[in-house]
Amino acid sequence: MIDIQINGQTYQVLEGASIIEAADEHGIYIPRFCYHKKLSVAANCRMCLVEVANMKKPMPACSTPVSPDMVIFTQSEKALEAQRSVMEFLLINHPLDCPVCDQGGACELQDLSIGFGCSESDFGGDKRAVDKLELGPLLQTYMTRCIQCTRCIRFSRELGGLSELGMIDRGGGEKVSTYVERDLQSELSGNMIDVCPVGALTAKPSRFAGRSWEYVEHEGVAAHDCLGSNMYWHSSQHDNVETREVMRVVPKENESINECWISDRDRFSFEGLTHESRLLSPMVKHNGTWKEASWEAALSECADKLGSLIDSNGGDCLGVLAGPQTTMEEGFLLQKLTRALGSKHIDSRLREQDFSDQACRLPSPRLGCQIADLDSLDTLFFFGCDVRTQHPVLTTRINPSIEEGLSVCAMNPMDYAYTFPLTEQVVAGPSALLQQLAALVALVAKEKGESAVISAEKPSAQTQAIAKRLLNSEKIALLMGEHALASTHASAFRSLLSQLATLVGASFGELPYGANTVGLQYVGCVPHRQADGMALAEPGLDIVGMMEQPRRAYVLCQLEPESDVLQAAKTLKTLDEAALVICLTAFESDAMRQYADIMLPVAPPSETSGQFMNIEGSIQSFQAVTVPHGDARPAWKVLRVLANFLKLDHFEYRSLEAVRNDLSVVCESEDSVCELPILKTLPSLKENELIRLAPWPMVRSDALVRRASSLQKTLRAEQVSALVNAAVASTHGLSDGSQVKARQGDSEIEITLRVDDRIPDQCVMIPSGLSISAGFGSAEQAVTLEKSNA
Amino acid sequence: MLNEVCYRVMPKDISSWDDETLSKEKTWTLEAYRAVGGYQVWEKIIREKTPPMDIIAQLKQSVLRGRGGAGFPTGLKWSFMPPQLPGKGEKYVLCNSDESEPGTCKDRFILSNNPHQLLEGMLIACYAMGAKVGYNLMRGEFWLPFNRCEEALREATEAGYVGANILGSDVSIALHNAATLGAYICGEETALMNALEGKRPNPRFKPPFPANFGLWGQPTTINNTETIASVPVILQRGADWFAGAGTEKSGGTKIFCVSGHVNKPGNYEIALGTPFSELLEMAGGMRNGAKLKAVIPGGSSMPVIPGDVMMKTNLDYEGVMQSGSMLGSGGMIIMDESTCMVAVARRLSRFYMHESCGQCTPCREGSGWVYRLMCAIEEGRAEMSDIDRLRRVAKQIEGRTICVFGEAIAWPVEGFLKHFRHEFEACIKQGPRTVKR
Amino acid sequence: MSDTHGLSQSTASVIDVWIKKFPEGKARSAVLAGLKAAQDENGGHLTNEIMENIAAYIGLPAIEVFEVASFYDMCEFKPIGRYKLSVCTNVSCMLCGSHAIVDHLEKRLGVKMGETTQDGMFTLRDVECLAACINAPMLQVNDRELYEKLTPESVDVLLDRLIAEAKSGE
Numbered sequence A: 001m002i003d004i005q006i007n008g009q010t011y012q013v014l015e016g017a018s019i020i021e022a023a024d025e026h027g028i029y030i031p032r033f034c035y036h037k038k039l040s041v042a043a044n045c046r047m048c049l050v051e052v053a054n055m056k057k058p059m060p061a062c063s064t065p066v067s068p069d070m071v072i073f074t075q076s077e078k079a080l081e082a083q084r085s086v087m088e089f090l091l092i093n094h095p096l097d098c099p100v101c102d103q104g105g106a107c108e109l110q111d112l113s114i115g116f117g118c119s120e121s122d123f124g125g126d127k128r129a130v131d132k133l134e135l136g137p138l139l140q141t142y143m144t145r146c147i148q149c150t151r152c153i154r155f156s157r158e159l160g161g162l163s164e165l166g167m168i169d170r171g172g173g174e175k176v177s178t179y180v181e182r183d184l185q186s187e188l189s190g191n192m193i194d195v196c197p198v199g200a201l202t203a204k205p206s207r208f209a210g211r212s213w214e215y216v217e218h219e220g221v222a223a224h225d226c227l228g229s230n231m232y233w234h235s236s237q238h239d240n241v242e243t244r245e246v247m248r249v250v251p252k253e254n255e256s257i258n259e260c261w262i263s264d265r266d267r268f269s270f271e272g273l274t275h276e277s278r279l280l281s282p283m284v285k286h287n288g289t290w291k292e293a294s295w296e297a298a299l300s301e302c303a304d305k306l307g308s309l310i311d312s313n314g315g316d317c318l319g320v321l322a323g324p325q326t327t328m329e330e331g332f333l334l335q336k337l338t339r340a341l342g343s344k345h346i347d348s349r350l351r352e353q354d355f356s357d358q359a360c361r362l363p364s365p366r367l368g369c370q371i372a373d374l375d376s377l378d379t380l381f382f383f384g385c386d387v388r389t390q391h392p393v394l395t396t397r398i399n400p401s402i403e404e405g406l407s408v409c410a411m412n413p414m415d416y417a418y419t420f421p422l423t424e425q426v427v428a429g430p431s432a433l434l435q436q437l438a439a440l441v442a443l444v445a446k447e448k449g450e451s452a453v454i455s456a457e458k459p460s461a462q463t464q465a466i467a468k469r470l471l472n473s474e475k476i477a478l479l480m481g482e483h484a485l486a487s488t489h490a491s492a493f494r495s496l497l498s499q500l501a502t503l504v505g506a507s508f509g510e511l512p513y514g515a516n517t518v519g520l521q522y523v524g525c526v527p528h529r530q531a532d533g534m535a536l537a538e539p540g541l542d543i544v545g546m547m548e549q550p551r552r553a554y555v556l557c558q559l560e561p562e563s564d565v566l567q568a569a570k571t572l573k574t575l576d577e578a579a580l581v582i583c584l585t586a587f588e589s590d591a592m593r594q595y596a597d598i599m600l601p602v603a604p605p606s607e608t609s610g611q612f613m614n615i616e617g618s619i620q621s622f623q624a625v626t627v628p629h630g631d632a633r634p635a636w637k638v639l640r641v642l643a644n645f646l647k648l649d650h651f652e653y654r655s656l657e658a659v660r661n662d663l664s665v666v667c668e669s670e671d672s673v674c675e676l677p678i679l680k681t682l683p684s685l686k687e688n689e690l691i692r693l694a695p696w697p698m699v700r701s702d703a704l705v706r707r708a709s710s711l712q713k714t715l716r717a718e719q720v721s722a723l724v725n726a727a728v729a730s731t732h733g734l735s736d737g738s739q740v741k742a743r744q745g746d747s748e749i750e751i752t753l754r755v756d757d758r759i760p761d762q763c764v765m766i767p768s769g770l771s772i773s774a775g776f777g778s779a780e781q782a783v784t785l786e787k788s789n790a
Numbered sequence B: 001m002l003n004e005v006c007y008r009v010m011p012k013d014i015s016s017w018d019d020e021t022l023s024k025e026k027t028w029t030l031e032a033y034r035a036v037g038g039y040q041v042w043e044k045i046i047r048e049k050t051p052p053m054d055i056i057a058q059l060k061q062s063v064l065r066g067r068g069g070a071g072f073p074t075g076l077k078w079s080f081m082p083p084q085l086p087g088k089g090e091k092y093v094l095c096n097s098d099e100s101e102p103g104t105c106k107d108r109f110i111l112s113n114n115p116h117q118l119l120e121g122m123l124i125a126c127y128a129m130g131a132k133v134g135y136n137l138m139r140g141e142f143w144l145p146f147n148r149c150e151e152a153l154r155e156a157t158e159a160g161y162v163g164a165n166i167l168g169s170d171v172s173i174a175l176h177n178a179a180t181l182g183a184y185i186c187g188e189e190t191a192l193m194n195a196l197e198g199k200r201p202n203p204r205f206k207p208p209f210p211a212n213f214g215l216w217g218q219p220t221t222i223n224n225t226e227t228i229a230s231v232p233v234i235l236q237r238g239a240d241w242f243a244g245a246g247t248e249k250s251g252g253t254k255i256f257c258v259s260g261h262v263n264k265p266g267n268y269e270i271a272l273g274t275p276f277s278e279l280l281e282m283a284g285g286m287r288n289g290a291k292l293k294a295v296i297p298g299g300s301s302m303p304v305i306p307g308d309v310m311m312k313t314n315l316d317y318e319g320v321m322q323s324g325s326m327l328g329s330g331g332m333i334i335m336d337e338s339t340c341m342v343a344v345a346r347r348l349s350r351f352y353m354h355e356s357c358g359q360c361t362p363c364r365e366g367s368g369w370v371y372r373l374m375c376a377i378e379e380g381r382a383e384m385s386d387i388d389r390l391r392r393v394a395k396q397i398e399g400r401t402i403c404v405f406g407e408a409i410a411w412p413v414e415g416f417l418k419h420f421r422h423e424f425e426a427c428i429k430q431g432p433r434t435v436k437r
Numbered sequence C: 001m002s003d004t005h006g007l008s009q010s011t012a013s014v015i016d017v018w019i020k021k022f023p024e025g026k027a028r029s030a031v032l033a034g035l036k037a038a039q040d041e042n043g044g045h046l047t048n049e050i051m052e053n054i055a056a057y058i059g060l061p062a063i064e065v066f067e068v069a070s071f072y073d074m075c076e077f078k079p080i081g082r083y084k085l086s087v088c089t090n091v092s093c094m095l096c097g098s099h100a101i102v103d104h105l106e107k108r109l110g111v112k113m114g115e116t117t118q119d120g121m122f123t124l125r126d127v128e129c130l131a132a133c134i135n136a137p138m139l140q141v142n143d144r145e146l147y148e149k150l151t152p153e154s155v156d157v158l159l160d161r162l163i164a165e166a167k168s169g170e
């Protein structure tokens, strides 16, 4: 720490800080445009000029380091004159169209120019006009307003990890552009709207919807991945809560989670809230026809039908599934209701199919370290994790860390298009991947002088390189991603990875999909543990078991099985055949009309209050932003009343707080240590099957984003096709662009084939969650491909 | 002391300096260079393992100052290079052969006609600062100079002066020629580093300074072509000989590029401190016997000096400073009475608008504004208040930019307005072209 | 030879030669030489495809190649004439009569500065100082040879020579 003086007052500041950092630290505002605390310093706008004693020229505060006893004036005549000049220069070519600019009211240039009392300059000439720039469905551009601060370019390169924007030409003609106009590929592109200090980059979906001063800001938690990014919902400022609407979403700073970024999915999914398929009133099906019903009627029908099924068959005939946007309170009530009805069959692990080690796992998944720890690792090892599309915000920590020397290794079932370079990578189909992982563990054990617990094949050159990296790194995190979790080999992967972590002294964790999968498991929405995390001696059926041993009745809370579960075909068939299917859902679909008997409209995240637990185990609560659309109600209320209709005891909750109180009492138990079984031999692997890799594209991950129209426009051709590598294509007599039939038993779809060498041998990638793949087969299992005749 | 340093391979008689004579003598070859004593210094350094500190000390003693424009003492600059490298990586020596400042055309002749002396200078510079790699970056338009430098590098490598284990010693130095694709700003030292790195040649803000964080983030020293090419002769003939040629603070000789309204425009390598009037005489005096009106003494970025003041000025860094301008690169643009100063100022402001890299606001926006005002004034569309506006805009650019290009826009404007304001007023009052150009 | 990513073998090998001038991992420094070689090969101008190929070959995002190329005066993005005549009009040349040279060229070729003759033979460029101030006025042909101390008469001689050269070259 050193002493400096700012505006006559002495402050202690960090040595090596810039003047602007030191001033910000002490709440002294220095105007700026190009400086952004999370981006590299460009010092190009010159707005931050301040006076420094003994310096002839005014100094840019953002790029001038403090030195002991420096004397700084941020408001002296010399400083103000310099700042005013810069402002004048900026305005000569900036359109003064604030009244029609989407940024009006939230524009840093506007704010500062008013502050300086020079909203106009005495420049007489014509202003520069810059051609429009087309960046795709999410960002609207108005480049004539650009002030060349390069924040967007620096964001995209340094944090987004993609070089999509650049400065072209020079001098007065300098402009921000793409190479050839091409839609942005980044999953984080919306952040450029936030870093743009003027109205050059604005949000297309919410443009002209309203003015920023008309909005009310509500804290929220992003509902699409397990990070729990903090954000604000902005709603139209209707004094009338009844007519209030969500207008846009912006990030809320949280240094330990999302810093100041959110993904495009988190930002633009709100468009789905007003989708035409919103279920607006309870619906019941009688003799195959759907009718609207009052809540009273619908709930009593639920209670009657469910009650009589249970009366005659016992509680065991009920199966319950919870989707990942179900809050902790809702999940708590759901499992309580299930168990009160005498059923043990509840699950929320929609995208897993290997539960053999569930008794030994943590009560709910964990990252194994803090999110912020990812900033300071030596080596990060991903296993079956498409972090870029599944947890985009994490890449804002990884991309810049690469510069600092982080090396990332991966073993993946396909060569994901990461935004950062990989030091080493193994790409192989699930079985080969398992062999290489075992080989890696055996090799590392040998190097460490431990007796190898598993006999394995010879490690490939890349596996050896990974071993070397791990053995030579100090701070390592191993992360098992959603793609590995979905595999039929998941428990074997997990066992080997945890052994590996112990061997190299790394942290080990999981990155599951969905906003609250962590919280739901934590509150007991699993068949093998109850709400307090205690293991059940006799576990109920997991999601796979519930389909293999069909139940008579099902309750589905906030999921669309055809698009949300791994075993879509079997699930649909089982549900079709069940006597009763009750769906608590925000959206209806054709498929749901088919299998459901009663549909109860519940509130999506912006319309309900609740809590999500993120992958670090932090519980974050949020409040409803608007009232639910139509007749929809928060699911916790629906569950509570349904329990009342079913005449169950201990469901007299008068408020959400009451539920939360119960929940917190039950959930006091600490996370138990997990002792995963040690894998001694590899499961038998089938060699010549074609395995379907089935990742969910970012914008198809849940019901809400699937209905967000602008995000849907970002789906690229390769994300809606089946992909195989050239070798697989030729052995099947297929070529790029052919129509193919993919088949699993009775289940069959037709899809366009693309040849893509990022897919390993013996695999075909057919994405999940697409309308074309809805209800198709089982993900991550064998499938056959043949040329379609059509 | 005409043509004894950088141009020592060339005929002393400037008037016989045409391409034909030079081609006949092939001054750019190793043979021609050896004939004037070339590479003797380098051989001696290698043979005697001269301590690098000695070389730097001699340069300090010679009072050699940078010939690229700023006139920074070269010996001192070299001493800024950290002697030891903390981590791994290299130190670099860069030769700034961008030569794009209007009025300046001296380096081009060194590069084309005396490339070996530059190479010898770069070798010595690398040796003295412990750099193993040196780059000579030329502007892209330098086609012939580039080819001559490549040829010279090939010859020097064959002769064992450059490369691994130079002349059988354990000294290894690699030199490379490189070229931009044409942009004045590449002459700014940090822009040149970005250009060489294959990035947009935007100047970098300082600190950090190149001596610590230069090319690829490594310690780097950059000098002008003429500066580096002077080094072998200084070491050969002695620091005192060189220093003695100039004034106390401006050592040695310097090349002046005399262009414009003179009878014998040309490059004259003369002792610093020589009165301007002598240089004008060497250049054959004013064309058609016209009266000297004004001189831009150091390349176009330096303020213009009225003729009568200039006639009393001695050509050294201090002398020109006293006359209200700077010696800069030594590009002397001579203007006679017939010259319209508004037209000259306008043309220069077009240059600065065109060459601004555009990254920082005052320069990007201000350079265009200055040019538009200049146009309005010259074309008779302006008002009197525009003259003050012009001055104000120039002042608002000066000192607020990342690199000193900002000053290069502002100083000429200020210079012209200070000495020739009446011509600007006349343009406004009487409409365009009242003064013949 | 490895994949040239659509570049000609000769441009690719120019880039290879340049990459060797720079330290390991600094291949992007060769981008300028690559642009120059590719532009020369393509008859004097760059296309998006060429820049994309260079980017792929060097391992850079395409936009970063375009950023660099668009900065420089010598990069052309539209087809130009067989001979690009770059006439300096900066101060020293201006004082020595470059406007007469410009006028003469425009009159004789029937196009304005910046334009290309109909027959695709000449493109006129009004350029900044090319470091020939002492031999003003001057022009440069195709970013190579300089022609100095010009007069309208010597310009005519030059043009005639270039036309003859083009004819005999066909």
Ligand SMILES: Cc1cc2nc3c(=O)[nH]c(=O)nc-3n(C[C@H](O)[C@H](O)[C@H](O)COP(=O)(O)O)c2cc1C
Binding pocket: B065, B066, B067, B068, B069, B070, B071, B072, B077, B096, B097, B098, B099, B100, B101, B184, B185, B186, B187, B188, B189, B190, B222, B223, B224, B225, B227, B228, B403, B404, B405, B408
């Ligand atoms: C806009 C601008 C253009 C410059 N152009 C050149 C140039 O063409 N050649 C040159 O040697 N120095 C040029 N300089 C000066 C260099 O930045 C640097 O000071 C010089 O190369 C240092 O060498 P010296 O110490 O030998 O003079 C320029 C500076 C600026 C700000």
Ligand code: SF4
Binding pocket: B185, B202, B203, B355, B356, B357, B358, B359, B360, B361, B363, B364, B401, B402, B403, B404, B405, B406
């Ligand atoms: S002063 Fe001009 S040339 Fe220098 S960095 Fe700023 S914009 Fe670029």
Ligand code: FES
Binding pocket: A031, A032, A033, A034, A035, A042, A043, A044, A045, A046, A047, A048, A049, A060, A061, A062, A063
């Ligand atoms: S904020 Fe310092 S120059 Fe832009």
